Amino acid sequence: MASTTQSAVEYVRRARRHLVNTLKNHSVILENLNQQGVLGDEEVCIIQAEGNDYDKNRKLIDSVTDKGEKASYEFLKIIDMTRKRTHGRTSLLPEKQTVASAESKTFDLHHWISCFPFKEDAQMGNNYLQGPTPCHRYQAKLKSKAQKISKAFWTANKDLFEGNNKPDLSYMPLVLDTQGSVSASKIKKFKSKKSKWGRSKKLGTYIPQDKADISPSVLLKTHKNILLVGKSGIGKTALVHEMLKLWTEKDDKELNYMFYFDMRKISNIKSLEELLFNEFSEPDEGKDEVLQDIKNNSDNVTLIFDGITDLSSPVVQKLVDKDLLKDSKVVLTCRPADEDHLEEDLPSEDFLRVEVKGFSEQTIKTYISAMLREGKERVLSNVELLTLCHVPMYALMVAACFSSETSENFQKPCCITDIYINIFRFCLKRNSNTKYIDLDTFIKSKSEEILSLAEVAFRATEGKTVNLTLRPSGDSCVLSLLKQLAIKVALTKRITTCAFLHYTMQEFFAALWLLKNPDLISNVFQQCLTEEKKHMKHLIPYMCRLLTEESPSLMEYLIPAEELKNTSNWFFKKVISTFLPSLCENDEPDTEDSGRILFLCQCLYESQCPEACIDLLEKLDYRLDLSGESLDPYPCCAVAYVITQSKEKKIWLNLEDVTISQQGMRPLLGCLQKRPMV
Ligand SMILES: Nc1ncnc2c1ncn2[C@@H]1O[C@H](COP(=O)(O)OP(=O)(O)OP(=O)(O)O)[C@@H](O)[C@H]1O
Incomplete structure (x- = not known):
């Protein structure tokens, strides 16, 4: 029992006439007194049976003080611990409380209870009910x-992750x-x-x-x-x-x-x-x-x-x-x-x-490292993917796509374009507001909106801008890929500007538009070789993948298969002839030349097209000169893929002064061991 210099019984009795009028929520006070063993069940029932609040309070206070010091002390503790709920909100600002108390001529229960000298008690308040039991x-x-x-x-x-690869997803900063x-x-x-x-x-x-x-x-x-x-x-x-x-x-x-x-x-x-x-x-x-x-x-x-x-x-x-x-x-x-x-x-x-x-850069690294113990470098060394992952939902899809690569069910390389197709499909699904949706049919039904977004993306990319000029009829599902900003330009006028959440997403859609309009492709290829429009080159790897018929499916619902087939018949040859250094019309070696073989390897890796690889190797006379290149894990996989397609012919590979990242070594060494090399 607490030993205070102030008698609890006296303290309560002195305030009795105020308390009978002020105490609220007897049920909580009674429940606590009952729980602390101050009042028995019967005593509680008797008090509750009193007619009005005044009588209930009177009976309650008298019962407690009659029981003596210990019961009264407990009663005061209960009032103190539950006063916020049972007697209105105390001000959150202490100075206001003081001013209010000083001004008030009426009994202030909060002030009154705070003046009682409670003993410092570590357990104080731990076992009190703040409100009625049902609450x-x-x-x-x-x-x-x-x-x-x-x-x-x-x-x-x-479920995005296969088999044993399911990670524990939880909140990251x-x-x-x-x-x-x-x-x-x-x-x-x-x-x-x-x-x-x-x-x-x-x-x-x-x-x-x-x-x-x-x-x-x-x-x-x-x-x-x-x-x-x-x-x-x-x-x-x-x-x-x-x-x-x-x-x-x-x-x-x-x-x-x-x-x-x-x-x-x-x-x-x-x-x-x-x-x-x-x-x-x-x-x-x-x-x-x-x-x-x-x-x-x-x-x-x-x-x-x-x-x-x-x-x-x-x-x-x-x-x-x-x-x-x-x-x-x-x-x-x-x-x-x-x-x-x-x-x-x-x-x-x-x-x-x-x-x-x-996600910040640090969180992206932590997230990807936790999700992809093995393949993390493939993401972290690739600036497009690393920055794409600032959107947590995209980071999730990047992780899921790479993890499926090693799953028993798939075991196929993860092309970068697949990540974008998956992101797009996933976005549509989560924004469709329907739990059970046949996504393919849904894509088909939205093809017009999707292609219109693709056109806008193409125009913006051509114009080297991220600001999209949207037609007003955009579907909200499709638009979830964008950030939209409504800007007030006049008192009653607002304009909406849009941008993709990441520039590479815009490039992906621009690539889609080009495939819908194959007549434009040759011209764009030529643009890629100019200083002004060389940025258009980044659309090509996406096109390579979008032309193939692999799942996850997307293109078949947007462009008739026959059209795609017609394009793919000449597309890869055209890519090779445009970007192969020795064949390209501009024979002057420029800074872009050194990366062209790598670029072509990446295009063909995205396409997963063995014939195109053989075509490239033949054009190169089976000589891959990568000297002086810096090979991150993704280009290493791409080069390894192209080399692997040559089943019989010996390949001459020049790796002089090449910097190869540690994680890139594995695919490259793997293919070097299996293939006849010079
Ligand atoms: N802080 C985080 N840590 C780990 N994963 C996250 C985090 N935030 C989001 N994600 C992942 O991204 C997905 C999408 O995030 P979330 O649903 O919170 O987006 P949102 O901002 O509410 O989008 P919307 O406006 O479309 O509703 C989540 O399902 C989750 O897997």
Whole structure:
């Protein structure tokens, strides 16, 4: 028992006349007194049977003080530990509390209880119920539901990985930015610097810089409302699920509630009760009591609305406006284009705006290393793939594609283009809002939109820009590949600018458009040899793969097979004749020449076309001169693939002054051992 100089009995008795009028929520106080053994079941029933609050309080206080010092001390501790919930919200700012207390001439229970000299007690508060039992049970139910949906979120994508290669997917740190707004500045910056910077540097600008100041646990702790803004697949849902998970792991005794709503799945909500209990989780007992507790203690309620596009639901609008649950915390996630609609209806000064920017370079490395123990260098040494992985969803697909390479079911090399096809298919699927979808039929039905996006991508790539001029009819599923920004240009006028989340995605779509329009190809090939348009060369490896009939399928739903066949009949010969140094019309050796054999190997690796490889080797007279090259793992695989296609002929390979990365050695040595070489 505590030894204080102040008698607890006296302290309670002196305040009796105030307490009988002020004490609220007897049920919680009684439950705690019962749980601590101060009052027996019968005594509790007798007090509860009293007619009104005044009588209940009177009976409660007298029963406790009659029991003496220990019981009264316990009573005071219970009031102290539960006062926030049972007696209204204390101000979060101490100075306000003092001012309020000083000004108040009436009895201030918070002030009164804080003046009692409690003994320092390590256990204090650990075993007290903060609210009625049904509420605690409901909180436990919400936590278990939150755990379940978080687990479902992370396991949903496990199927992308084959057999024994399934990794444990979980939250990795995201770059979160609380400064300013998403703006066109990013696009403009990219555009203005492009002429000066090389490809690697330009692609490097996609990776966000680490900012360690904000994290899911900080976002969980803050009392502010939060608006999480970010591109599709950048990690907004992952972030709110991490907040949910952290909440479920907190073992503090605070009675609080956290609700998660996937706004893509709910509509037509008529009441708060329907939203909380029907859409998320229903209490097993004391439904009214729980709802009352939620309403009375809304400062203990967090509501997450994930993937919100507008505030057309009156219930959600009222919650955001705090007409309902006035002290609750609201967390919204949206894409940048939807922020514009929301802004008009949001009390913006009340929201902490956080931009979700994706993975930093360090996180990409950690993520890819964890997912691909063996093939990680193939990704990390390739600037296109490394920077592509700043979008976590793309990182997931990159990892899944490379891991399938070693799975027993597939065992086929991972072409870079396959990653893009898979990303595209995956994006369509997750944005189609249908759980069971025949993706191939769906692609067929969207072919017009897809090809129109491809055309826009081609025009932009030709014009060396990342800003897309979209036709207004774009389908929202297809548009999820883009970041859209609505820019206010006049009082009532907004224009929407779009860009792919990564430039290589734009190149992939531009390649698709060229295959749809084979008449343009020869001209583009010639452009590739000029200084002004040499960047168009990056479309060719994608075209090589898109022309072949391998799965995952895409092209057959966009372009008739016959057309593709006609193109592929001449395409590979044309690629070789255009880019082979000795054959190309421009015989002057330029800096590009040295990389041409490698480039062709990469094209043929993407095509997985043995005949084209033999054609190339014949044209080269089976002499591959790679002297002076620097071979990262991907080019090594490409060279190894081409060499492997020559079954009988001896190959002369010049590797003088070649730098080969450690991971590149394996495929190259593997093929050198098997083939006749000079
Ligand atoms: N922080 C992260 N750590 C690990 N993986 C992540 C992370 N964030 C996202 N991912 C992966 O990327 C996928 C897509 O992320 P998420 O669903 O969170 O995107 P989003 O921003 O909510 O996109 P949308 O606007 O399209 O709903 C996830 O399923 C997950 O596999």
